[in-house]
Amino acid sequence: MADQSYDQYREEMIGRANVADTPELVAYYERLKQLGTGALWTVANKIEPWEPISTSVPYLWRYKDLRDDVMKALDLVTPEQAGRRVVYLENPGRADVVAAVGWLYSGLQVMGPGELASSHRHSASALRFIMEGEGAFTNVDGHKMTLGANDFVLTPNGTWHEHGVAEGGTPCIWQDGLDIPLMNALEANFYEVHPDLQQAVSYPVDDSTATWAGTGLRPAGMAWSKPYSPLFKYEWAPTYEALTKYARVTDGSPFDGVMMEYVNPHTGGPVMQTIGASMQLLRPGERTKAHRQTGSFVYQCAKGKGWSIINGQRFDWQERDIFVVPAWMYHEHANASDSEDACLFTFNDLPVMRALGLYREEALAENGGHQPILT
Secondary structure, X not given: OOOXXXXXXXXXXXXXXXXXXXXXXXXXXXXXXHOOOOOHHHOHHHHOOOOOOOOOXXXXXXXXXXXXXXXXXXXXXXXXXXXXXXXXXXOOOOHHHOOOEOOXXXXXXXXXXXXXXXXXXXXXXXXXXXEEOOOEEEEEOOEEEEOOOOOEEXXXXXOOXXXXXXXXXXXXXXXXXXXXXXXXXXXXXXXXXXXXXXXOOOOOOOHHHHHHOOOOOOOXXXXXXXXXXXXXXXXXXXXXXXXXXXXXXXXXXXXXXXXXXXXXXXXXXXXXXXXXXXXXXXXXXXXXXXXXXXXXEEEEEEEOXXXXXXXXXXXXXXXXXXXXXXXXXXXXXXXXOOOOOEEEEEEEOHHHHHHOOOXXXXXXXXXXXOOOOOO
C-alpha cells in the first residue's frame, strides 16, 4: 500500500479479495465449501463494507394513485377473511422481506363503518397514522381511543389491539408501520389472535390521552412499568400547535427544519423500544441542507406540499404521499409553498441504532450542503 493512496487501495479492495485465483486456491475454496466453511478474504468486503450499503432504494408512493385500489378492497374482502385488510408498500430493493425500507414495513389499511377487526398481538411493534375518514378507533389492552386525521397511534409489542370504525362513520384509511422485517430477521416473531376474538374496553374512552397528554405535566402518583409509552394516542392539533410555537423561537435544524420527536412522557425516551417517530415543520419556502444517517425512515406528508432530494433523486410530494429514505443516503427537504407550512411525519428505527451504539450522522460538505440532482 506504500505506493498507492488510501482511496486507491480502498477502491481496489471493494467487493473482492486482493488475491489472484490460482488452481491451488480454487481447489482449496472448493474443499472448504464442502465442509460448510469458506475463506473470509473472499467475502470480507461484501459482509463488512467500508460504509453502510442499503439494498433499499429511495421511493415515493402517491396517495392519489393508491387510494382507489385501497378503497376497492372494501368490496373484495372482509376483515374476517383478510385478517387485516391492508395494501402493503413494497420497496423494489426489499421485496424479499416485504419491507418499505430497511427493516421497516408499511401498509395502508382500510375499514368501513361498523367494521371491527379481531383482536391480536405480536412481537412486532406497530403504529398507525390516520390518513382520512371519521369514526375510527383503536383498543389497546383495554384502552379505547377515538381517532382523527393525522393522529399518531401506538400498538406496542405484545399488546392486545384491535381497530374499527363506528356505525355512522365513514370509510377510514390509515398507514400501518411495523418492524415485522426486523422481528423476522431476528427470528423472534410471534403472532396470536385473542381467544375471544375481541377484548373488553376496560378503561374510560380516551383515558390514555386524558391522563398522559398534559404538556409538561405528569400525573402525580401514576406508576408505569412498561417499556413503551403510556400515551397511546398523540393528537394532531396539539402536535401542530407545539410545532408552530417552537417555530416562533427557533431557527430549527439546518437539516430537518422545526422538528419535534414523539416521546414517552414517563421517561422522555422514544415511544417504543424499536421504533421512533417525529413530526417536522418546514416554513414557507424553506429548504434544508443534506445529511445522512445510520437508520431507515418512512415519511408521510401531513400538511402542505414540497419535494425532497434523496441520493441525488428528486421526489415531489403532497398531503398523504409516503416516501422513504434508506440508511446512509443523503437527503434534504423543501417546502414548495411561499405562504403555507409543510409538515412531514416520520417513523424510523433510530431507537435500535442508538441502543446498539450504531447511530452516526454526517452532513454533506460540498455544494453548500445541497445535492446535485442526478435523476
